[in-house]
Amino acid sequence: MAQVEEYRQPPRALDGIRVVELPCLDTMPFMAAAMSAKSFADFGAEVIKIEPPRGGAQERALGPFRDEMPDPETGGLHLFLNSNKLSVTLNLEHRGAREILFKLLEGADIVINPNRPAQSERLGIDWRTLTARFPKLIVASTTFFGAESPYQNLRGGDLIATHMSGVGWETPYHQVTDLEKEPPLKAGGHQTDYLTGYTAAAAAMCALFARRKTGAGQHVDVNQWLAMVSMMRPMLGIHSHEAVESAGYQRLTMRKKTGAQWVYPCKDGWVSFNAGTERFWQGAKRAMGNPEWMNMELLGNVASRALNVDAIEAGLVDWLTDVTRKEAFERTQAEHVPCFPVQTPAEVAANAQYKARSFFVEIDHKAEREVTMPGAPCKFSRTPWRIVRGAPRLGEHNRKILGERLGLADTELTALASEGAI
Numbered sequence: 001m002a003q004v005e006e007y008r009q010p011p012r013a014l015d016g017i018r019v020v021e022l023p024c025l026d027t028m029p030f031m032a033a034a035m036s037a038k039s040f041a042d043f044g045a046e047v048i049k050i051e052p053p054r055g056g057a058q059e060r061a062l063g064p065f066r067d068e069m070p071d072p073e074t075g076g077l078h079l080f081l082n083s084n085k086l087s088v089t090l091n092l093e094h095r096g097a098r099e100i101l102f103k104l105l106e107g108a109d110i111v112i113n114p115n116r117p118a119q120s121e122r123l124g125i126d127w128r129t130l131t132a133r134f135p136k137l138i139v140a141s142t143t144f145f146g147a148e149s150p151y152q153n154l155r156g157g158d159l160i161a162t163h164m165s166g167v168g169w170e171t172p173y174h175q176v177t178d179l180e181k182e183p184p185l186k187a188g189g190h191q192t193d194y195l196t197g198y199t200a201a202a203a204a205m206c207a208l209f210a211r212r213k214t215g216a217g218q219h220v221d222v223n224q225w226l227a228m229v230s231m232m233r234p235m236l237g238i239h240s241h242e243a244v245e246s247a248g249y250q251r252l253t254m255r256k257k258t259g260a261q262w263v264y265p266c267k268d269g270w271v272s273f274n275a276g277t278e279r280f281w282q283g284a285k286r287a288m289g290n291p292e293w294m295n296m297e298l299l300g301n302v303a304s305r306a307l308n309v310d311a312i313e314a315g316l317v318d319w320l321t322d323v324t325r326k327e328a329f330e331r332t333q334a335e336h337v338p339c340f341p342v343q344t345p346a347e348v349a350a351n352a353q354y355k356a357r358s359f360f361v362e363i364d365h366k367a368e369r370e371v372t373m374p375g376a377p378c379k380f381s382r383t384p385w386r387i388v389r390g391a392p393r394l395g396e397h398n399r400k401i402l403g404e405r406l407g408l409a410d411t412e413l414t415a416l417a418s419e420g421a422i
Contacts, residue, residue: 012044013383017109017208019047020101021085022125024114025092028157029058031190032142032224033114034081035197036204040110041084042376042385048104048401049082049392053089053422056394057082072394073367079391080373083363087392088401092123094421103406105130110138110204117143118153127219137217138207142200146223156224161192165228170235192224199227260284260305260312263342266320270342271328273316278302283335288319365390398422 021037024030034049034057041047051057059081060072072078088104090097105111111130113120120126120141127139127147141147144156162168168184176182200222207220229236242249260275275284278301285294293315299305305312320328325341332339343351349372354360361375376385402408402422416422 009386011383012386013380014040014043014045017045018107019045020104020108020111021047021049022101022111022113022115023050023052023057023092025052025119026116028155029062029190030114030142030144030157031059031077031081031193032196032200032222033112034059035194036112036140036142036200037085037197038081038083039198039201040204042387043380044383047085048108048397049085049087050090050092050101051087051394053091053395053417053420056087056089060394071367073391074365076373079365079371082391083373083387084389085392086397086401087395088398089395089422091421092125094419096416096419097421098124100402100406100408100416100422101125102133104401105134105137107405108134108137109208110140112140112142112200112204114142116153117141117147127221131217131219135217136211136215138204138211138220139217140200140204140207140220140222142196143221143223145225147219147221149223158190158192158224159186161196161224161228162186164225165232166235167228167232170232192228195231196222196224196227199230260309260316262313262316264313264316264320266328267322267324269325271320271325272338272340272342273328273332274338276302280337281305283337284332287331287335287337291315291319361387363387363390367393395422 017040019037019040021033024033037047037049049057055061056072057078059077060075061070062075062077063070064076065071066074090101092098092101113125113127113130115123115125117126121129127141130137130139143152144161145151145154156164163184163186168186169179176184200220203220203222207218211217238249238253260273260281263270263272273284275281281294281302285291288294293299293311296311297304298308299312323331329339329341341347348354349360357379359375359377360372363371363373365371371390379385398413403410403413408416413422
């Protein structure tokens with residue numbers, strides 16, 4: 001009789017690492033800590049998410065909600081940010097709750113704190129206090145302007161970080177061409193929060209590796225503003241290394257269109273299209289049937305094409321008028337020209353390339369039933385990313401963590417709940 005081997009899931013990359021995520025206690029939503037902790041949870045670390053007893057984490061209130069029915073257990077952002085985590089409720093304004101937090105930190109490797117320094121100091125959870133009390137702990141601060149800076153307690157956020165960093169000025173490259181009449185733009189959503197979270201996760205992992213050598217924890221100071229500045233380091237280098245009158249400075253800071261690299265309208269929407277190099281230009285000519293206008297002398301090289309952008313744009317738009325996005329994509333990519341339809345979020349969710357990469361995953365959730373959500377942006381061949389549990393209900397793991405792990409009796413948990421501590 002054949003023996004049936006027990007099926008075992010492959011190990012996960014961060015099995016054995018314990019992370020505690022503190023709640024953002026400000027009224028202004030800030031998702032950096034939640035995203036940072038998600039980066040650990042999705043690869044196998046145990047993440048205990050501390051939430052305020054009343055209402056829970058901020059993202060529970062932000063939706064989107066199915067059928068426009070607000071429900072803190074089923075909002076799309078909560079389901080995405082908090083899958084694979086354990087939820088424990090602690091009111092950090094309560095002295096007894098803070099003592100419970102400190103017991104949790106005794107067994108933790110990393111704590112992520114998204115609160116402003118003044119608020120953390122008032123509650124006794126600032127990085128100096130925590131690193132002194134727990135010498136092996138990695139204390140990651142995710143703040144607007146840094147735990148140690150003149151602006152440390154000022155108000156910031158996604159909009160402020162975008163423009164304080166200069167990314168707002170830089171991002172609409174070739175889109176905002178007249179700054180006096182067209183103000184700089186900001187990307188939608190909370191993208192700087194998520195970038196800060198990823199930055200904090202990478203930095204905390206570096207500190208964790210350093211602890212293997214030294215045995216000591218440390219403070220990791222990550223802030224939203226500098227996470228964004230890091231996205232435009234090459235552009236900062238132009239201003240520090242190039243003279244204003246140099247050709248390089250003039251070329252790289254030019255706000256006008258400089259070639260056939262643009263977003264163009266076509267028969268059923270828009271396409272992103274790049275024929276900026278000589279190779280791409282020749283490929284575009286073949287894809288478009290070698291039109292006569294593309295062989296004009298004034299478009300004979302990259303430099304001359306940069307001076308005649310209006311003529312190029314007119315010719316491309318004329319060709320695209322009778323071409324769908326799919327046709328433009330297929331014809332130009334066949335000639336190795338970078339081109340792709342401009343997609344809406346709904347089209348992203350249905351795109352065949354995403355499906356081929358299995359980027360979107362289906363999970364069963366206790367409150368929301370079947371849920372589709374984005375997966376990981378990377379694949380591991382031996383220790384794959386996966387969701388082992390959906391986002392937790394508020395305080396779902398109080399008994400498991402506070403009772404079974406920390407040893408609090410049911411009567412103690414009941415008393416703490418009656419005091420509003422958990």
